[in-house]
Amino acid sequence: MTGKPYAAIIGVGRTRFGELWYENPESMVVKAGLDALESVDKGLHRADIQACYFGSFMYQVTNKLGLVPGYISRELGLNVPMTQTEAACASSSSALHNACLAIKSGVYDVVLVGGFEKMTDRYGKIVDDLMFAADPHEFDSGFTFSGLYATIMARYMYEFGKNDEKCRVALAQIAVKNHHHAVKNLYAQFRNEIRVEDVFKSTLIADPIRLLHCSPVSDGAVAVVLCKPEVAKKYTDDPIYIVASQQATDHVSLFSRISTLEIRATKFAVSKALKEAGITLKDIHIAEAHDCFTIEECLFMEDSGFYSKGEGWKGIYESIDSFSGSKHIPYVGNGWEVFVNVGGGLKADGHPVGATGLRQIYECFKQMRSEADENQISVEGGIRYALCHNIGGSGGIANVHVLAREVE
Amino acid sequence: MSEPITRRKITVDYNIRVSRCEICGRRYFPPKPFCDIEGRKSRMTYEDYFYCRGLFYAGTVIRRPTNKFSYLGSFITGVIDFNGEVKVPGRITDFMLNESEVDVSEFIGMEVVPRFRRIYVDGESGLIYYSSLVFSFTDDYYEAKDYKPLKPSEKSERPGIVGYGIYIPKFRIKNEDPSVGAGILERAVPFPDEDAATFAVEAGRRALIHAALDGRYIKKCYVGSESTPYAVKPSASTVIQALKLGEPYEDGFFSGGLDTQFACKAATDLFIDAVALVGSPIFRGEYVMVIGADNSQAAPGDPLDYTVGAGAAAYIFGKRDVIATLDYYVSYTSDTPDFYRREGEKYPRHGGRFTGEPAYFKHIVSAIKGVLKESGLTPGDISYIALHSPNVKFPVKAALDAGFSMDQIKPSLVVQYMGNLYSGSSPTALAALLDIAEPGCRILMVSYGSGAGSDAYIFTVTEKIEEKRERSVPVLSQIKNPKRQYVDYSTYRKWKESSGL
Numbered sequence: 090m091t092g093k094p095y096a097a098i099i100g101v102g103r104t105r106f107g108e109l110w111y112e113n114p115e116s117m118v119v120k121a122g123l124d125a126l127e128s129v130d131k132g133l134h135r136a137d138i139q140a141c142y143f144g145s146f147m148y149q150v151t152n153k154l155g156l157v158p159g160y161i162s163r164e165l166g167l168n169v170p171m172t173q174t175e176a177a178c179a180s181s182s183s184a185l186h187n188a189c190l191a192i193k194s195g196v197y198d199v200v201l202v203g204g205f206e207k208m209t210d211r212y213g214k215i216v217d218d219l220m221f222a223a224d225p226h227e228f229d230s231g232f233t234f235s236g237l238y239a240t241i242m243a244r245y246m247y248e249f250g251k252n253d254e255k256c257r258v259a260l261a262q263i264a265v266k267n268h269h270h271a272v273k274n275l276y277a278q279f280r281n282e283i284r285v286e287d288v289f290k291s292t293l294i295a296d297p298i299r300l301l302h303c304s305p306v307s308d309g310a311v312a313v314v315l316c317k318p319e320v321a322k323k324y325t326d327d328p329i330y331i332v333a334s335q336q337a338t339d340h341v342s343l344f345s346r347i348s349t350l351e352i353r354a355t356k357f358a359v360s361k362a363l364k365e366a367g368i369t370l371k372d373i374h375i376a377e378a379h380d381c382f383t384i385e386e387c388l389f390m391e392d393s394g395f396y397s398k399g400e401g402w403k404g405i406y407e408s409i410d411s412f413s414g415s416k417h418i419p420y421v422g423n424g425w426e427v428f429v430n431v432g433g434g435l436k437a438d439g440h441p442v443g444a445t446g447l448r449q450i451y452e453c454f455k456q457m458r459s460e461a462d463e464n465q466i467s468v469e470g471g472i473r474y475a476l477c478h479n480i481g482g483s484g485g486i487a488n489v490h491v492l493a494r495e496v497e
Numbered sequence: 498m499s500e501p502i503t504r505r506k507i508t509v510d511y512n513i514r515v516s517r518c519e520i521c522g523r524r525y526f527p528p529k530p531f532c533d534i535e536g537r538k539s540r541m542t543y544e545d546y547f548y549c550r551g552l553f554y555a556g557t558v559i560r561r562p563t564n565k566f567s568y569l570g571s572f573i574t575g576v577i578d579f580n581g582e583v584k585v586p587g588r589i590t591d592f593m594l595n596e597s598e599v600d601v602s603e604f605i606g607m608e609v610v611p612r613f614r615r616i617y618v619d620g621e622s623g624l625i626y627y628s629s630l631v632f633s634f635t636d637d638y639y640e641a642k643d644y645k646p647l648k649p650s651e652k653s654e655r656p657g658i659v660g661y662g663i664y665i666p667k668f669r670i671k672n673e674d675p676s677v678g679a680g681i682l683e684r685a686v687p688f689p690d691e692d693a694a695t696f697a698v699e700a701g702r703r704a705l706i707h708a709a710l711d712g713r714y715i716k717k718c719y720v721g722s723e724s725t726p727y728a729v730k731p732s733a734s735t736v737i738q739a740l741k742l743g744e745p746y747e748d749g750f751f752s753g754g755l756d757t758q759f760a761c762k763a764a765t766d767l768f769i770d771a772v773a774l775v776g777s778p779i780f781r782g783e784y785v786m787v788i789g790a791d792n793s794q795a796a797p798g799d800p801l802d803y804t805v806g807a808g809a810a811a812y813i814f815g816k817r818d819v820i821a822t823l824d825y826y827v828s829y830t831s832d833t834p835d836f837y838r839r840e841g842e843k844y845p846r847h848g849g850r851f852t853g854e855p856a857y858f859k860h861i862v863s864a865i866k867g868v869l870k871e872s873g874l875t876p877g878d879i880s881y882i883a884l885h886s887p888n889v890k891f892p893v894k895a896a897l898d899a900g901f902s903m904d905q906i907k908p909s910l911v912v913q914y915m916g917n918l919y920s921g922s923s924p925t926a927l928a929a930l931l932d933i934a935e936p937g938c939r940i941l942m943v944s945y946g947s948g949a950g951s952d953a954y955i956f957t958v959t960e961k962i963e964e965k966r967e968r969s970v971p972v973l974s975q976i977k978n979p980k981r982q983y984v985d986y987s988t989y990r991k992w993k994e995s996s997g998l
Contacts, residue, residue: 213564214564216561216562216563216564217563217564217565220563224527224586225506226510226527226585226586226630227586228563228565229506229510229586229616229617229626229628229630230574230586230587230588230616230630230631231559231562231563231566231569231572231574231588231616232559232574232586233559233561233562233563235561236557236559236574239557239558239601240555240556240557240574240575240576241555243555243556243557243601243602243605244554244555244605246602247555247601247602247605251602292560293558293560293596293598294560294561295557295558295559295560295561296557296558296560296598296599296600296601297557297598297601298557342586343576343586344526344576344577344584344585344586345525345526345584349554349555349576
């Protein structure tokens with residue numbers, strides 16, 4: 090540790106992710122928010138909440154809502170300061186980042202952080218809507234988000250996996266692994282196993298991306314309660330600490346970035362976060378990677394430094410191919426082993442874009458406190474560190490948080 | 498997109514405008530006013546990549562497009578790399594895909610050239626959006642020629658044609674039944690992202706390349722068409738903006754232009770005006786571009802549905818570096834209602850057999866007689882004749898009736914392979930002759946526009962035609978290009994309707 094933690098997480102709550110036809114954005118936020126408040130072990134009064142931070146991408150478009158603080162105020166019965174952040178898929182991790190800064194600055198002791206997205210109300214239009222997170226020139230060139238990631242994937246396979254079927258298989262195995270991880274996740278959108286051949290047979294969306302390479306369109310909300318580390322034990326004997334909260338940005342447009350084959354925002358944010366936490370990748374037991382499309386999980390494994398550039402697919406292939414157990418499938422490398430997306434990731438747990446960043450925090454919190462029930466992962470000596478990686482757009486922003494079981 | 502957003506995008510997207518730091522050479526798209534590296538010291542200039550070739554760097558096949566692009570079905574889009582200097586997003590056009598997975602890596606590294614195309618439209622009553630961030634593979638059908646403007650000659654000559662460019666879409670439909678189409682074997686079919694304005698820009702660009710003329714010298718642009726994309730809003734301004742015609746000033750150009758309408762002679766009527774302007778002291782010897790562009794629609798099952806083609810012809814008139822002088826001109830006009838389209842109607846109507854003898858033949862033959870009398874020439878003094886070609890039968894009969902031989906008309910009968918180009922018809926027939934004409938050849942071109950009238954022009958080809966020939970994309974090379982692709986009738990109807998919106 091190189092400094093005191095930003096904050097302690099003392100409570101978490103979430104809705105199931107999926108097609109929640111009977112929920113409004115407000116009702117989802119209430120459910121997740123109350124769930125989080127009530128989950129605090131030693132109790133927490135709503136009056137203890139001094140501020141709220143919310144992340145959501147496009148409620149103004151999907152549900153014609155504005156002034157979300159006003160809705161949150163009404164639904165949760167709070168009159169505290171509320172800040173809304175928008176950073177596409179990284180909206181709620183950006184809210185978390187701001188909440189961390191607020192607590193670390195000493196302004197607040199206890200804050201509620203939320204993330205939500207209601208995507209299914211825009212059936213038939215959501216593919217267009219999502220392109221708000223891309224450059225208009227990309228929209229005007231006919232791109233969709235799957236198209237942008239397919240462009241990355243095509244170039245990746247061209248440069249690093251040319252003529253090697255294993256590369257293609259590895260990028261399908263990621264989906265297979267994440268579906269496998271979601272089977273026992275009660276909140277996940279997809280709790281079914283799939284096979285590599287299912288991925289290859291699924292509908293073409295944007296060559297080479299097929300339907301089962303993609304995260305779904307989802308509804309959902311997540312909330313977490315943060316407090317100042319010094320007062321955490323007042324609320325729980327088992328807080329989880331945020332020991333790094335880092336953000337990095339890059340061009341919104343894929344075409345103008347220095348490289349199409351790496352997400353530089355990930356690279357910068359992970360590097361800064363590890364330094365801030367005073368740990369190395371070998372200390373990370375579980376990681377939540379932003380697998381909006383399977384290629385992105387592969388890029389994360391490289392850009393974070395687990396595997397070297399262009400070698401990620403080999404490490405992934407060897408890890409998954411050699412796995413013979415029945416529970417969670419780790420990625421392994423030289424002297425390290427990490428479980429990635431233990432609840433199914435965006436692929437299988439679901440991807441209500443503005444909720445995803447906090448869903449990662451939820452998952453790690455539960456796993457680190459051994460509260461994941463049947464989906465609990467077993468790590469010898471317990472999970473000491475978890476890393477959450479959430480990006481926006483095709484890589485225009487990356488938020489990385491490192492969670493620790495204990496602090497010095 | 499709102500109108501102001503559209504205007505701001507046009508200035509960048511039509512020309513693929515990039516900003517460049519003069520100190521370190523870094524380039525930026527979209528263009529921005531400072532360099533990331535040089536910061537406050539930046540000295541930025543602008544460069545256009547409209548005439549440049551790029552490489553397909555990476556991309557995909559969009560199978561589930563956004564609603565705006567659903568009219569295209571599946572299509573390729575990706576990132577285009579210009580010389581390693583700058584990358585831009587770009588859709589690939591004129592490319593048909595089937596349902597099976599495409600190995601995109603096969604396209605990586607292939608050379609592409611920008612095309613000016615529609616991107617999408619806002620419903621049936623909103624704006625039509627165009628962009629040059631649409632590319633085709635360089636070796637795919639089109640012969641890509643580099644644009645290298647030369648300094649115009651100081652020497653002033655008799656005015657005439659300085660350069661020309663023809664554009665015929667890549668796709669064709671065959672007239673399988675020989676009894677329909679009056680001799681037309683196959684017709685050009687526009688891709689769904691094309692319309693008369695995109696044809697006009699493409700033909701105009703080819704004319705500039707052929708003439709090797711900097712667009713800033715062109716001070717007037719006429720676009721003749723009966724199928725302009727807008728009922729009110731000129732295609733001429735689109736052409737001027739895209740081809741940068743006239744001296745640039747702020748984000749516009751010191752040049753004028755307008756759309757003209759007279760059925761199929763909407764363009765040729767302006768040839769004489771162009772020459773008159775070129776000769777005017779007020780115009781100061783600058784150049785005029787005249788384009789005939791049409792994507793005419795025909796009702797399903799109508800006889801016209803077996804003759805309509807699509808494409809454009811662009812001519813640059815001037816009095817320097819002339820390849821064919823305009824020597825004689827006569828127009829003949831009468832109010833003959835043989836073919837018309839009321840405002841708001843989708844398809845034109847016609848008078849059936851009435852469009853023949855009292856309309857087409859009467860006006861064409863009268864104009865021929867008039868111009869021969871005016872010039873004192875006889876059919877034997879003319880090397881070639883090019884007539885408006887709604888089909889093969891009509892121009893052949895008119896030429897023979899007027900005393901010309903099959904040898905004089907035959908090289909111009911390109912209609913049989915591309916259909917009736919309407920405003921572009923007789924100018925394309927003329928281009929087919931210019932493609933092969935030797936210096937000294939005398940060419941008679943006669944247009945016909947329903948409603949009705951004919952313009953007759955006699956040109957004399959100069960020595961200059963030879964040195965410009967290597968920069969042309971000959972009509973026959975477009976017609977016979979082995980990479981042209983055929984579509985079936987339902988695809989033809991679907992595309993035609995889509996691009997006719």
